[in-house]
């Protein structure tokens with residue numbers, strides 16, 4: 001069952017049409033015609049077996065990978081193969097990324113790591129550390145740290161924090177510029193159950209409070225059910241189902257992972 005696309009395109013955060021992707025060294029296409037529409041403010045979980053193409057799809061949506069056929073529209077930027085440099089800059093400005101490996105600069109302070117979220121903005125060399133950043137950026141970074149309940153750790157070295165805390169810093173770094181979209185690839189995968197649940201809860205709440213569109217991948221079906229409005233399942237390079245997360249049943253999951 002596929003989700004009905006919104007009638008009004010201004011409601012659309014992400015839309016793909018017959019998206020196909022095959023890696024140059026790949027034997028078969030990874031994505032074989034994906035039609036996906038996500039409205040602004042939706043929280044969407046992308047699920048599927050290992051190798052089903054979830055990360056590839058995320059990268060195509062933000063222009064990190066070239067698309068072979070079909071088109072992508074992300075935050076109003078429409079592109080075929082890859083976005084232009086100007087489109088990429090627009091996407092970068094409005095999108096926050098969080099990955100399984102949070103990639104913090106270990107020897108920098110927590111606050112500096114959040115200020116790094118400003119990189120890519122005009123004058124962004126000043127985001128190299130919190131010391132060179134304008135006070136308004138430091139204030140935004142402190143506010144983002146407050147959002148993830150880590151304001152008291154601002155001066156700590158990043159590597160002095162636990163894995164779960166470091167992932168919360170990565171979330172603060174992703175939201176510091178006030179993105180319209182957050183793309184998160186298995187954000188809780190390397191965390192213990194308690195820290196993972198806390199990270200997902202924060203993500204979902206922040207997205208809801210700030211009206212951010214959230215698209216995340218997960219192998220944890222409890223996370224997908226609890227922290228998204230919609231679940232999209234990928235199988236064999238196509239969407240197997242796309243439905244309200246509260247309607248996903250055991251049979252859907254068996255069909256996805258068998």
Ligand SMILES: Nc1ncnc2c1ncn2[C@@H]1O[C@H](COP(=O)(O)OP(=O)(O)OP(=O)(O)O)[C@@H](O)[C@H]1O
Pocket residue numbers: 023024025026030048049050051052053054055056057
């Ligand atoms: N840069 C690349 N070059 C060539 N093949 C790739 C590349 N990235 C991914 N692939 C292949 O594309 C397929 C889909 O990979 P992808 O990482 O998108 O899947 P996934 O659903 O995110 O998997 P997982 O759940 O294991 O993270 C796999 O067969 C993978 O080997």
